Amino acid sequence: MAAPQAENAPGARKVTADEIARPFVQEIQEATAELPQDKRPKLVGLLANDDPAARKYAEWTGKTFRRDGMEFEVRQVQTDDLEQALEE
Numbered sequence: 001m002a003a004p005q006a007e008n009a010p011g012a013r014k015v016t017a018d019e020i021a022r023p024f025v026q027e028i029q030e031a032t033a034e035l036p037q038d039k040r041p042k043l044v045g046l047l048a049n050d051d052p053a054a055r056k057y058a059e060w061t062g063k064t065f066r067r068d069g070m071e072f073e074v075r076q077v078q079t080d081d082l083e084q085a086l087e088e
Contacts, residue, residue: 025068028068028069028070029067029068029069032068032069032070033069040069040070040071041070041071042070042071042072042073043061043065043070043071043072044072044073044074044075045058045061045062045072045074045075046074046075046077046082046085046086047074047075047076047077048077048078048079048081048082049079055074058074059074
C-alpha cells in the first residue's frame, strides 16, 4: 500500500533542503574562490575505526568540501592515537 499523500495548507508549498542551502553554498563558493589556494579552509577528518559507513561519510564530506573550494583530508589513526592526532 502506498503512503498517503500529505496535503499542504492553502497557499503553502513544499520547500526542499536544496532550496534552503543554495544561497549559503553560493556564498561559501564565492568566498573561497577569492582566497589564494594555500589560504583556503581545510578540514581534517580522523577515522579511528574500520567502519565502512564512517569511511563513506568522510568521502562524501570531502566531495562537498572540494566542490565548495575547500580542502579535506582523511587520516586513519589507531583509537589509542586519536588524542595525539587531534593535537597535530
